[in-house]
Amino acid sequence: MSEQGVSVPSEALPAGRALRRPRAGAKTEVAVQLLSPLALLAVWEITARAGYIDQRFYPAPSSIVQAFWDAVTTGVLLHHLKITLGRLALGTLIGGVPAVLLGLAMGLSRWLRLALDPIIAATYPLPKSALFPLLLLIFGLGEGSKVAMVAIGVFYLAVTNSMEGVLAINPVYLDVAKTFGARRLDVVRTVALPGALPLVLAGLRLGVGTGLILGVLAEMLGARDGLGYLLWSAWQTFSVSSLYAVLFVTAVLGFVSVKVVDILRRWLVPWQSGSRN
Amino acid sequence: MAGTGGTTSTGATGTQFALRVDAVSKRFRQGQRELLALDNVSFDIEVGRFLVIVGPSGCGKTTLLRILAGLERQDEGQIWIRPNADGHPAAAMVFQEQSVFPWMTVRDNVAYGLALRGVGRRERFREAERWIRSVGLEGFERAYPHQLSGGMKQRVSIARAFAVDPDVLLMDEPFSALDEQTRTILQQEVSSLSEQQHKTVIFVTHSIDEAITLGDEVLVMTHRPGRVKRLISIPFARPRDVVGVRANPRYGELYEEIWQLIAEEVQQGPREE
Numbered sequence: 001m002s003e004q005g006v007s008v009p010s011e012a013l014p015a016g017r018a019l020r021r022p023r024a025g026a027k028t029e030v031a032v033q034l035l036s037p038l039a040l041l042a043v044w045e046i047t048a049r050a051g052y053i054d055q056r057f058y059p060a061p062s063s064i065v066q067a068f069w070d071a072v073t074t075g076v077l078l079h080h081l082k083i084t085l086g087r088l089a090l091g092t093l094i095g096g097v098p099a100v101l102l103g104l105a106m107g108l109s110r111w112l113r114l115a116l117d118p119i120i121a122a123t124y125p126l127p128k129s130a131l132f133p134l135l136l137l138i139f140g141l142g143e144g145s146k147v148a149m150v151a152i153g154v155f156y157l158a159v160t161n162s163m164e165g166v167l168a169i170n171p172v173y174l175d176v177a178k179t180f181g182a183r184r185l186d187v188v189r190t191v192a193l194p195g196a197l198p199l200v201l202a203g204l205r206l207g208v209g210t211g212l213i214l215g216v217l218a219e220m221l222g223a224r225d226g227l228g229y230l231l232w233s234a235w236q237t238f239s240v241s242s243l244y245a246v247l248f249v250t251a252v253l254g255f256v257s258v259k260v261v262d263i264l265r266r267w268l269v270p271w272q273s274g275s276r277n
Numbered sequence: 278m279a280g281t282g283g284t285t286s287t288g289a290t291g292t293q294f295a296l297r298v299d300a301v302s303k304r305f306r307q308g309q310r311e312l313l314a315l316d317n318v319s320f321d322i323e324v325g326r327f328l329v330i331v332g333p334s335g336c337g338k339t340t341l342l343r344i345l346a347g348l349e350r351q352d353e354g355q356i357w358i359r360p361n362a363d364g365h366p367a368a369a370m371v372f373q374e375q376s377v378f379p380w381m382t383v384r385d386n387v388a389y390g391l392a393l394r395g396v397g398r399r400e401r402f403r404e405a406e407r408w409i410r411s412v413g414l415e416g417f418e419r420a421y422p423h424q425l426s427g428g429m430k431q432r433v434s435i436a437r438a439f440a441v442d443p444d445v446l447l448m449d450e451p452f453s454a455l456d457e458q459t460r461t462i463l464q465q466e467v468s469s470l471s472e473q474q475h476k477t478v479i480f481v482t483h484s485i486d487e488a489i490t491l492g493d494e495v496l497v498m499t500h501r502p503g504r505v506k507r508l509i510s511i512p513f514a515r516p517r518d519v520v521g522v523r524a525n526p527r528y529g530e531l532y533e534e535i536w537q538l539i540a541e542e543v544q545q546g547p548r549e550e
Contacts, residue, residue: 172372172374172375172376173376173378175346175348175370175372175376176370176372176376176378176389177393178347178348179346179347179348179366179368179369179370180366180369180389180390180393180441181365181366181390181393181394182393186393190378190389190392190393191378194378194380194381195380197380269380270421271379271380271381271421271422271423272379272423
């Protein structure tokens with residue numbers, strides 16, 4: 001190890017340091033990010049056509065695009081997408097609104113927390129997917145069971161995060177409110193609610209993701225429409241290209257629904273410095 | 278007792294007291310043991326005076342301030358704060374740590390106390406903007422705290438306290454987290470503002486230098502349990518140049534005197550009951 005920090009030639013530096021080179025231009029970075037998936041698709045297309053990989057399981061990207069396009073032009077995809085979207089939206093509303101209210105109330109009231117926290121903690125580890133047969137029994141084969149699945153997925157994450165949101169508020173803010181003469185309702189309005197908001201929205205963001213997983217699963221098991229149903233029937237009819245096409249659409253739906261919560265957050269929580277992206 | 282000597286009295290106010298602390302004690306329960314934090318603390322302070330409380334860490338000076346702010350209750354003794362005309366809390370507090378609400382703009386933060394009193398939007402914003410100017414944050418009215426430096430946030434906190442026009446300002450080591458330059462600048466501003474506004478200030482610090490540069494009186498506390506060890510008058514006139522004061526030969530003597538008092542306490546350590 002050399003002691004002359006300033007004059008040390010780069011060869012003498014520890015390996016970790018030496019690896020750090022000046023950053024490539026931003027354009028080059030974007031190009032690499034765009035080109036690598038494209039290159040993967042190209043390799044896939046070529047190997048599938050040349051017969052190196054099994055087209056029955058890994059159909060060439062071009063045939064997936066074709067299947068996608070067919071599903072779009074016949075209106076099938078849009079029909080089922082709308083149905084899943086509707087269930088996701090309704091389930092998020094039904095699960096999310098009570099969850100946020102209850103979570104905030106639990107954060108504010110020690111007694112409510114003592115009463116309800118054990119119930120939530122005890123039922124939380126249960127895989128929500130395991131509840132579907134019970135929900136079918138209760139709500140029947142109609143919309144109810146699917147919406148309930150989404151709602152349950154949203155509920156748990158929203159309720160726990162909303163409660164934590166209140167509990168995580170730095171007590172000094174409560175002291176400030178008190179020294180300025182705030183009454184209980186003032187404290188809730190000016191400190192507890194705004195202070196909890198970042199975690200409330202983080203809970204909703206996670207909840208929507210889980211809600212979509214459970215909703216699609218429910219559609220696979222017990223529905224006659226929706227993206228989950230479409231995936232399942234594509235498997236049953238062995239239309240593998242459609243299977244890939246619907247998977248792609250489901251992924252986009254997941255991405256977009258989380259983005260919607262992100263936009264909501266940026267609008268409701270303008271004070272947070274670390275707004276992602 | 279503080280201020281009763283009258284040698285550096287503000288004159289016009291005579292010996293009107295802003296606040297009296299009479300035989301206040303406070304215990305904390307720590308598992309099975311009871312810990313005496315404050316033991317029979319008494320002092321009073323005249324209107325418009327700047328009292329600095331210093332002492333070794335753990336001497337209960339922050340507890341005392343929290344009792345004065347109404348955030349804790351004493352177990353024994355009485356607190357008397359001169360009632361103000363309009364029935365609002367007479368004291369406002371500036372906290373040690375970052376206490377500016379991150380979810381409010383600078384203007385909403387400064388107007389907070391007025392909003393709680395039901396002062397209308399236009400009026401409280403006008404008042405807030407006046408105080409934002411006084412602490413040198415013009416142009417940041419609509420900024421959120423995460424866009425401000427530590428010193429700027431503490432200016433917001435000071436403006437928020439002044440905006441409710443309290444008779445007594447309670448300050449709990451408000452500058453301890455700041456770098457030295459920022460601290461000196463803010464010391465000067467608080468010294469000048471409290472002088473201009475005729476505020477009574479109780480300022481807690483562990484810095485002897487801060488105590489001498491800011492205080493009209495310095496109250497030295499003992500190690501736990503906190504008692505009044507000595508009350509020292511600072512003979513420098515106000516308004517005061519907080520940097521210039523350090524060049525005064527009396528500054529060194531006072532520093533030495535207060536240091537001796539605190540060193541005794543630190544060496545002795547906490548007294549167990």
